[in-house]
Amino acid sequence: MPVALLQPGVYIEELPSGVRTITGVATSITLFVGWAPRGPTNRALRLTSFADYQRAYNGLDSRSFLGYAVRHFYDNGGADAYVLRIADATAVTAACDIGDIHIPASSPGAWASNFSVRLTRRADDPTRFTIDVIQPSANNAVLESFANLSMTATDPRFVTAVINGRSAFIDNLTVTAPPPTPPTPADATVALNATTNGVDGTVIGPADATFLTALTTAFDVGGIADRIDLFNIVCVPGLTDGPTIATLQQRVRDRRAFLIVDAGQTEIVSTVVASLAGKTGVNAPNSALFFPWVMAPDPLQQGALRPFPPSGFMAGIFARTDATRGVWKAPAGTEASITGAAGLAITMSDAENGQLNPSAVNCLRTLPVYGTVAWGARTLDGNDARGSEWKYIPVRRTALFLEESLYRGTQWVVFEPNDEPLWAQIRLNIGAFMQGLFRQGAFQGTTPRQAYFVKCDRETTTQADINLGIVNIFVGFAPLKPAEFVVLKIQQIAGEIPT
The missing domain is CATH 3.40.50.11780 (Rossmann fold)
Incomplete structure (x- = not known):
């Protein structure tokens, strides 16, 4: 309802339409x-x-x-x-150490031998530094760079908080120095597998x-x-x-x-x-x-x-x-x-x-x-x-598409009052979705009645169902089946063609 009606005038109230568009899910992920x-x-x-x-x-x-x-x-x-x-369990994750920073590779395998980690301190503030992942075989090309890092756990740029979960080459980086004021590591460039060599393990x-x-x-x-x-x-x-x-x-x-x-x-x-x-x-x-x-x-x-x-x-x-x-x-x-x-x-x-x-x-x-x-x-x-x-x-994949789309598109129904107004909204929204597919040629038939049906009413949901908190929705469709066998019947005409 709008605000209290105290003075004479025109009051405007927006009412929900009951339309909740159902969008078809992706089909080929x-x-x-x-x-x-x-x-x-x-x-x-x-x-x-x-x-x-x-x-x-x-x-x-x-x-x-x-x-x-x-x-x-x-x-x-x-x-x-x-x-x-x-x-395989025999795969080993490569790792290196720079000062008090332990830097493991992001995943197991010998791939890490192709990369190095470079730490460079800021000239104006030695407590801050940059960590770069570089590729020596490509003239030390910088593949990732994390700047203005800190060794202080309470700093917003704390090294683990910035790098872990964001790097494609490093994961689960840890600082081994005791808080609250760990020493700043010295400038260095080390191979990513300098401390622990990465191993592919048994190929399975x-x-x-x-x-x-x-x-x-x-x-x-x-x-x-x-x-x-x-x-x-x-x-x-x-x-x-x-x-x-x-x-x-x-x-x-x-x-x-x-x-x-x-x-x-x-x-x-x-x-x-x-x-x-x-x-x-x-x-x-x-x-x-x-x-x-x-x-x-x-x-x-x-x-x-x-x-x-x-x-x-x-x-x-x-x-x-x-x-x-x-x-x-x-x-x-x-x-x-x-x-x-x-x-x-x-x-x-x-x-x-x-x-x-x-x-x-x-x-x-x-x-x-x-x-x-x-x-x-x-x-x-x-x-x-x-x-x-x-x-x-x-036919099977069409059914799976409908099931997943309707499952996701009817979540709003949960906990709604289970009576005719809800059933009418369900018929409206699912019917609109099925009609859209029918117009795209997804079903057999020349009319919607021949192609699909959506039923949700007193016949599908009895009073016993209502008492149990259940709403039953029946959706049917006439699938398109492929023309697997095409039969051409050819007849030789004997005599004149009738007019």
């Missing part, structure tokens, strides 16, 4: 997991380009498929990714038990992946272990994400179907398998061709298709060409493709004119014999 020689092991970093990966994880490394998969993702249209580094990958244990732990409740706000696609390049994939399928489904699975590097047409054992359980709808591996040039081997897991390429195609056509378009067909591919490890015939497609193995093919393309769009629940409603990748 990809989480990559693998071994790398550099980068944090206690959190996933968000990247927007392969240059970001090079800076944070030391670029390509022939010992791991991770860097290559991230590069293939961006080459094929990807734009937004997280990277989670898994390292998807074939190693240590890696698989760390991978499943990262996806546990409260694990590293659980702390990421939103990701839609998960890639573990080269992962083929059935039990681990089954566990990962469940964790990914809990996050309303989608897992891209690689077929084994040594699989052939006659064995790949048998390799699906253990990967087609109840959580299979949130995953898809692609076969065979992709032949592409390796920049670390002067462009020589070598096979790579298809997951990185396909994650990029998913992202590109989402951006240009929408998540409801299958990431397959002549538009789904694989950028950077020079061929495939196995070239299949139409007959061989026909053997694998009904079993939910998505084949990559090399076609005349179009080059190397994705030629399948089925989930691992898409075997013809199963008759699953989640047979196709775009």
Whole structure:
């Protein structure tokens, strides 16, 4: 109500419209997991380009498929990714000491041997100093600089408060001198690994038990992946272990994400179907398998061709298709060409493709004119014999998109009075969101009634539900299914064409 009505006049009061716009979430944020020689092991970093990966994880490394998969993702249209580094316990973090300052590298690995730390005191105030991270091999180029630092813990420019959490090269820096007036260190330039030499440790990958244990732990409740706000696609390049994939399928489904699975590097047409054992359980709808591996040039081997897991390429195609056509378009067909591919490890015939497609193995093919393309769009629940409603990748991913968008867009409903005014607002807001998707061509049907429905009223929410504090919202949609088989019926005309 407005202020008390005391004197005659006109009073204006603004009333809420009840419109709370629901915004669709991103659909192709990809989480990559693998071994790398550099980068944090206690959190996933968000990247927007392969240059970001090079800076944070030391670029390509022939010992791991991770860097290559991230590069293939961006080459094929990807734009937004997280990277989670898994390292062995034998990896060692480099460190150096300058006076009473202990300076560890930001992450384990031998990468720190390429960098040095320089401390320079101010000429007008020797109690203040600058710490620079430099690269001796590049003429002592300054990569980071932190100026006007102090050794006094109560100073706003206390060295640990300024550097820790802000440096890409230094982390957990500590001051060992006793307070309150620690001595100022002398000017010095030391290698970042001068006190403790960084070690990469054992290189581990998807074939190693240590890696698989760390991978499943990262996806546990409260694990590293659980702390990421939103990701839609998960890639573990080269992962083929059935039990681990089954566990990962469940964790990914809990996050309303989608897992891209690689077929084994040594699989052939006659064995790949048998390799699906253990990967087609109840959580299979949130995953898809692609076969065979992709032949592409390796920049670390002067462009020589070598096979790579298809997951990185396909994650990029998913992202590109989402951006240009929408998540409801299958990431397959002549538009789904694989950028950077020079061929495939196995070239299949139409007959061989026909053997694998009904079993939910998505084949990559090399076609005349179009080059190397994705030629399948089925989930691992898409075997013809199963008759699953989640047979196709775009249908499942559209449902996941709707679930996540509506989950985030209806948080305001919690604790609102559970009666018709609330139900009307819910119908209004969710209906407007679904209508927007319908106009973009996301659903079947020529009218909204044929394409979707939103129901929230006395029929969905009974008095018993109200007493329990529950509001039930029913949302249905008619998904677009890909034209997987196009049948052309041609008839020879016998005689005159009727007018």
